[in-house]
Amino acid sequence: MKSRITRLVSGGLTRRRFLQYSSLAVGSSVLAACTSGSQNAGAPPPTADGIKVGVLYSTTGTIAIVEKSLQDATFLAVEQINQGTGPWSGKKGIAGKNIDMVVVNPDSNWDLYNQMSKRLIDEDKVVCVLGCYTSASRKSVLPVFEEKDKLLYYPVYYEGNECSSNVFYTGAAPNQQITDSIPYCIKNFGPKGFFIGSDYIYPKESNRIAKAELEKGGGQVVGDEYAALGTTEFITIINKIKQAQPDFILSNLVGDSIPAFYKQLKDAGINASDVPIMAFPTTEEEIQAMGPEFAEGHYSSFNYFQSVDTPENKAFVEQFKAKFGGDRVTNGVMEAAYFQTFFMAQAMEKLAAEGKEFTTANIREATRGQVFKAPQGTVKIDPENYHTFLYSRIGKWNAEGQAEIVFSTQAAVKPIPWSQALYKGRICVHKTPDDRTDPTVETNKELPVEFLKI
Amino acid sequence: MSVCALQIGSSLVSSLIDLAQTAPAEPKAAFSMIAFANQLLNGVGIVGILLLTGLGLAITFGVMRIINLAHGEFIMLGAYVSFVLQSAFKMDLLLTIPFAFLFTALVGAVVELTIIRRLYGRPLETLLATWGLSIVMQGIVKLIFTAQLKYVKAPPYIRGNLTVFGSGEQAVEISYYRLFIVVVALLLLALTAFLLYKTSLGREVRAVTQSREMAKCLGVNTSLIDMATFAYGCGLAGIAGSVISSLKSVAPPMGQDYLVDAWMTVVAGGVDKLVGVLAGAALIGESKAAIAFLLDDPAARVIVLAALIILIRYRPEGLFTIQKRA
Missing domain, CATH: 3.40.50.2300 (Response regulator)
Known part of the structure; x- marks a missing residue:
């Protein structure tokens, strides 16, 4: 017997049938992607005249493991803003308006990030977007945001060497990690x-x-x-x-x-x-998944650990667990996804108070220099390079899966987007107001470590 | 099969891109016989996992000719059964293995009853149906357990390393857990061979495979046999998931990782003989280990996949298929 599978592939399958089947296959995968794309579990229903904000995280595929918790942290922040709880106590929404999230799921597929960001901007007409985790996905959407001149708030530590006028980087630059x-x-x-x-x-x-x-x-x-x-x-x-x-x-x-x-x-x-x-990328979340015994004695370098001792962090951990379950942990990326939502909200609030419209240029200028008491300590968006003043910490993992902090800077460190080991003296200064010209400046000098003065 | 080829193809392309991006390797340390011997032993560990994950597929595809793209998801289900039992009842990993088998076999039986049964003799529809099933199963698991990684604890008594010879820095060692995987895989292979070739049930299974109509005429309950065989194959996948869960990561998409490898193992070895799975696993595992040691992991992936495509081109029936009369 010539095995059946060979017949199936070579003889039993005519070109026409192959086309039929393959188009069916492609169609069904598109369908799967689309149905998962419109899934927004946990997001509140849209209201009539809210402020539309895109949320771009994968909840399926390889990276879903991480991005789902970023989405959770974002949901928590938006809920607090809309309901006037947590750091937003005493206020309600943005001058009375709710933030309406448009939640899409790019399925851990770099090309889909690109398509979905276009959809968010062109069809859903969002004001700005919170999202992305991997650098690959950021690089995939960057041309879209730059071409259409929209803003992305990106909450992840990354390799640096980038300084776009259309991205606010709220994770660590190389010099902070x-x-x-x-x-x-x-x-x-x-x-x-x-x-x-x-x-x-x-x-x-x-x-x-x-x-x-x-x-x-x-x-x-x-x-x-x-x-x-x-x-x-x-x-x-x-x-x-x-x-x-x-x-x-x-x-x-x-x-x-x-x-x-x-x-x-x-x-x-x-x-x-x-x-x-x-x-760098090993956080409380992965430690919980592997069992703390395997991580005990190893180290991670991060801006935030769940064990950071500030009142803001205690409240954040408590509120997160109350919303998503007592067995959940928080980590540095989630913290950034959380506080960047407040940066955005504060900028919008400022615009609303000044009676300005939520255009990209206005939000950009309003976000520059925003200060927020984040769980890790007071952080600030650098008005020059759109990265964030963050603490630099090193944690040693203990038997409970929490970090014992063995190194910490006294205050948040000024971000330097370009790696100084590779590009000595290169910095990034966006003009005020930002005209989206090349912000790169070569100083050719050794840059001193600067801390945030409050 | 086209999807499988597609997957192999796409991962090959991405691996090729990876290869192109890989910077020229820095000068390697002097070639060490100890390290190479270690690597060959490591290869045995890889073979164990390939064999374990491929075995269930050897039943569902090799014996029943069902193109089961949800095989990886049955592996995942097994891992989650272990996770649930461990976190709810503090059960030892070894004790959860039978439950993983039973549960995945049960799910397999239901799947056979509701989906596969209606698609016999229509391999392309089966392929699409099982592909859809894999998406559904991942989705259900994600809804219940969220996308978070889960932690499965290894039993404390399978810790440490077996030193084959040498000591200290110069030791050639293999971890007990890897050995455990190999032993489980070989035992299951032996058990499956015994069931298939030495029992009357096995004879009926083979009869149904060879000629469904004839077997029916001779009074074999073909639909029951089909269901049992498929359930058994899925159960084996469940065992695989349970056993590897504490060495690897447990998450809804984990099965996808094993699917391509399991298919490669079964296709390379040949589907007509169980021993083919062993041969396929040994060939792929050891060559992957050796090439990964000499070059690096992404390169090994490319080379092994490419070699396999050439193999399938010239020996579509795999390495270990005896010629039968048509």
Whole structure:
């Protein structure tokens, strides 16, 4: 018998039938994407004359694991703004108007982010958009926002080297995450670092910057390995780590790769006391998913940890758990997704008070320089480069899956979008008012660390 | 099959792009025999997982010729059964395995009864139906458990590493958990072979596969056999999910990861003989491990997939198929 499957592929299937079936297949996948796209579980129903704001996070696909919780944090902030609770106590909405979220789901597909952002802008006519997690998705929507001159609030630590007039970056720039953690590693663990990451823009760029920092500090990269997004098999990379015998591992793995890597590393007999992991994207959420025992003794560098001791953070954690369940944890990206919504709301409030319209140019100018008492401490949008003054912290994970903060700056650090290890002295200054010309300025000088003065 | 090829194709393309982006490798450390020996053992670990995830498919596709694109989701279901039992009743992972089997088998039986049964002999419709089913199953699990990653605890007594020889830095080791996976996979393979070739039930299954009409005439309850076989294949996937859940990540889309690998294993090995799955898993697992060690993971993915496409081109029936009369 020539097996049936061959017949099926070669003989039994005419071109016409193939076309029929394949178009059916394509159609059904489009249908699936569309139905999931209109799903907005948990979002309040739209009101008559609210302010339309797009919310662009995937709730299906590989990245859904992270982006769903960003969406949750955004929902919490919008609910507080509309109901006048939490940090918005004593007010109600934006001068009486509700924020109406238009929630779309790009299904972890970079192309869909592009299409959905067009849809949000052209069809739903949103005022601005909150969203995106991976750099790949940001790069995918960036041309849309720049071409149509709309604003994106982007809540994620990223590799830097970008300074658009159409994006407010409320996550960490390289100097707020990488530049403090690498000297810490050299000092406390040793000079030999093994770099791993998921195979896309952010981990590669981030590792490139970290490598420059490490070499500047007299260290050495003994390995540089990448795994495809979503990989959960790390046996080979772990073997290479064993062979290279580094003093520490720098991990830029994201999503479901993180628990798999930490578990398999311990399973292979490498303990945190021998070779600690310093990670950027590993947060409370992933630690909970892998079981705290696997992360105990490893480190993460972040602006915010759930264990940060401020009254704002206590309230945030409490309110988040009350809305989404007591077993949920908060993390740095969620915190940024939360406070950036208030940056946007404060800007809108300012415009409403001045009687101005919510045009892109007006919102942009109003958002510049906004200050907010976030859970991590007081943060501010830098009026020059649209990134955010943030704290820089390093946490050591304990047996409960919470971070013991072993390093923290005294105040929020001024963001520098360009990696100073790669582009010395390059900064970014948007004109006031912003005419959307190239903001890059070369100072060719060593930039001092500046802190936020309140 | 076209979707499967499509998936393999698209992941090949993305891997190729990855490969193109990969910066020239820095000078490698001196080639170490110890590390390479470790890597070959690691390959055994990969083979174990491939075998485990491919085995269920070897039943549903190999024996029944059902193109089951929801196979990965049955693996996911097994993992979630372990998660639920562990978090609700504090059960040991090993104790949850039978429940994972029973539950996924039950779901498999229902699926066979309501969907697959109506589509026998129409492989393309089956393909679309199971593809849709995989989306539905992911969606349901996500609605119940949210998209968050879940944590499944490994039993404390399968910890640590078995040192094959050497010691300290120069040791050649394999973790007990990986060994455990290999052992479970081999036991299940043996059990399945026994059921299929040494019991009357197995004989009936093979009879139905070879000639449904004839088997019916001879008094075999074909619809019952179909349901049992499909349920068994799904149950095996459930066991796979349960066993690997504590080593990997548990999340609604996790099954997609294993689907392509499971298909590659089954197709490479050949679908007519169970031993083909073992051969396919060994071939793919070890070559992946070796190439990943010499180059890197994305490159290994590209090369193995490309090699497999060439293999299917020249031996569409796989490596281990005995020639039968047409």
